[in-house]
Amino acid sequence: MVKYLGIAASAAGLVFAPISATGHAQATVDAIAAPPTLAAWSQRVFRDLSRQMRDPVDSRSEVMPTGIVAVKFGCSESGAPSSVQLYKTSGDRRLDRATMRAVSKIATLHPLPARLGHGQQYIVRVLFANSGQRAEREIRKMQAEAVKNNAWYNQGATSTAAIELVPVG
Incomplete structure (x- = not known):
């Protein structure tokens, strides 16, 4: 059994162009989505990670090993x-390889959360x-560790993400 944590929130955007009966665009209304919160982004990444995760052992014949894997990556x-x-x-x-393979996939x-760029490093713990x-x-x-390690980003926020951010510089 793979256990992981994530904290829920959501952000959505809408872009549409109504078309008239003649097939021409009548007007364009754009709504620009705000970048996701760190918590919403973390939840989405964990959901994607979970989809990619494969059992590292044949659970029918072997006892599932236990442990926490930490993988560092960029974007x-x-x-x-x-x-x-x-x-x-x-x-x-086996746990280490399964987690690294899932992150890679x-x-x-x-979209990245606000104030984060491609130079940022992330640590996910599974x-x-x-x-x-x-x-x-x-x-x-793990939740307490994530709160502590993400304090520089959250600056007083009441929720945090499970994915830890490694400050650049």
Whole structure:
């Protein structure tokens, strides 16, 4: 079982051009979407990461190993994850490889949250747990760590993202 955390929020935008019966555009109304919040972006990235994650072991014949994997990555100009590297091992190469492979396969990190650019580095932590009690305890620790590590970005915000940001410079 793969456990991860994310905090929900949403941002949406709309661009449309009503067409008349003659097929010509009558007017154009543009609504520009605000960049997503860090929490909304984090939730979307975790959702994409979850879709890409594959069980690192054959769960029918092996006991699922446990641990927390931390992977550091950037965002290329095209939005694809770049410079994907193991930041902290779980102690099990299968968990580490599965997490790195899933991060590498995320289709896009665009649009990025406000104040973040392509030079920013990100750290995602993925918890592999085989017990609900252990998972809850570890998630609370991970949430506290994310709040602390993202404090420079949030500057007093009440919620944070699960993906940690590594300050540039």
